[in-house]
Amino acid sequence: MDVKLKPADYRSDIEPTWCPGCGHFGVIAALTKAFSELGLPPENIVSVSGIGCSSRAPLFMKNYSVHTLHGRAIPVAVGIKLANPELTVLVETGDGDMFSIGAGHNPHAARRNIDITVICMDNQIYGLTKNQISPTSREGLYGSLTPYGSIDPPLNPIATMLAYGSTFVAQTYAGNPKHMAYIFEEAIRHKGFSFVNVLSPCPTFNKVDTFKYYKNKTKDINEMGHDPADYEEALELAFHDLDHYYNPDAPVPIGIFYKGTKETYDERMRRVRERYTASGIPTVQELIDACKPKAI
Ligand SMILES: Cc1ncc(C[n+]2csc(CCOP(=O)(O)OP(=O)(O)O)c2C)c(N)n1
Ligand code: SF4
Ligand SMILES: [Mg+2]
Structure with missing residues (x-):
């Protein structure tokens, strides 16, 4: 008889080295909950990561994992999935790892609809290297190399991954464990390329996009009536994803933007x-x- 594993059964005995209050703690808690709900045997899961605080996540879980080079998690995950399509293959990455150095891999994995799940822990900063702005940093954000504030417009992860042809695109928030676990479950269950952007604050270096900032700002687009089958509406919503950077009254949308079917x-x-x-x-x-x- 199969015994359902509890979330704690998916944790390794390595204690996370993350700073107290880091959003990434919530991500592994929700991910192990999703594994448990889906009844996945740890030996059938492979997590692949690049380099960053976020990319350490696989170390703290019991399933197989590969800690690759900075920005190279996606091609390694693709190779693993194609060699053994029966495995559940995840990429656990960060905004810098995925959208700076690794950005060239994203369109190709997405357009080919490779059946992997990419979880991007987006804290809008490089945490591991101690406070440099990332592609998702808002304009004006201070970092160790931008003492006068960033002058770069931010990249929009949701709109980008939708435009590349991902068949599942969602956003969730590390301060909402229930929502995160539900989104991870749906993303892993999805047959095809799934991308989840997790707003996962870095309290040590990003003093703007904090848990306090997101509190009362997130709005679930599905509860508000968005049908994830509607690609055009998903794009429209995605184009407004970053409005809150410029308009203090604009919400931060979370939920499933798009879920489509493709071979x-x-x-x-x-x-x-x-x-x-x-x-x-x-x-x-x-x-x-x-x-x-x-x-x-
Ligand atoms: C080839 C290479 N270039 C640069 C680095 C330095 N580096 C390590 S992690 C990182 C950024 C990580 O940022 P992110 O993916 O957002 O992770 P976080 O630490 O914020 O969770 C950089 C630039 C490296 N390790 N390898
Ligand atoms: S530096 Fe930021 S991202 Fe890295 S562990 Fe600390 S709080 Fe988390
Ligand atoms: Mg980061």
Whole structure:
């Protein structure tokens, strides 16, 4: 008989080294809750991360994990998923890791609809390297290299990942454990590329986008009537995601922006293999024949 594991059963015996009050604590609590709710065996989960405070998250959980190079979690996760599509593969990353150095990988994993779940712990700052602005930092944010405040307009993670063709895009907030666990569950359950932006404050360095700031500001777009099947409305809502940076009355939208259905990359790969090869694994002659130029 299968015994359902509790969230604590998914934790490793390594204690997090994060600062007291870091939003990332809530993320691993919600993630282990989602694993437990989904009844996932730890040996079937692989978490891949880059470099950053956020990218340490896999260390504190019991499932398999690969701590890769800065910005390189997505290609490693894609390789793992394609080698063994039966695994649940996650990327646990940060706003710097994903949208600065790793940004070139995002459109390709999304447009190919590779069945992985990307969880971006977005604190709008580089925490690990002690306070530099990131692509998601708001204008005017002070950092150790921007003593007069950032003059860069911020990147919009939700609109970007929607435009790249992700089939699941959501935003949640580290101060709302129930909402986070629910969104993680939905993202992992989704067949295809799923992206979750988690607003996860860094109380040590980002003194603006704090738990206090988000309190009473987040609004669940699904409770307000947004249908996640509506891609155009999702884009419209996403374009207003950062309004609160410029307008103190604007809400911070959380919830599922978009959830669509599209054949996944590994399904397509399987279909092509079945069509062109006798055994699923091409022979050398079949590969040579397949490489000859031909009309579509
Ligand atoms: C190739 C390379 N360049 C730069 C760094 C330095 N570095 C380490 S973590 C990091 C930023 C991490 O920011 P983020 O992903 O937002 O994570 P956080 O610490 O904020 O959770 C940088 C620039 C590095 N480790 N490797
Ligand atoms: S520096 Fe910021 S992101 Fe890093 S552990 Fe401390 S609070 Fe968390
Ligand atoms: Mg960060």
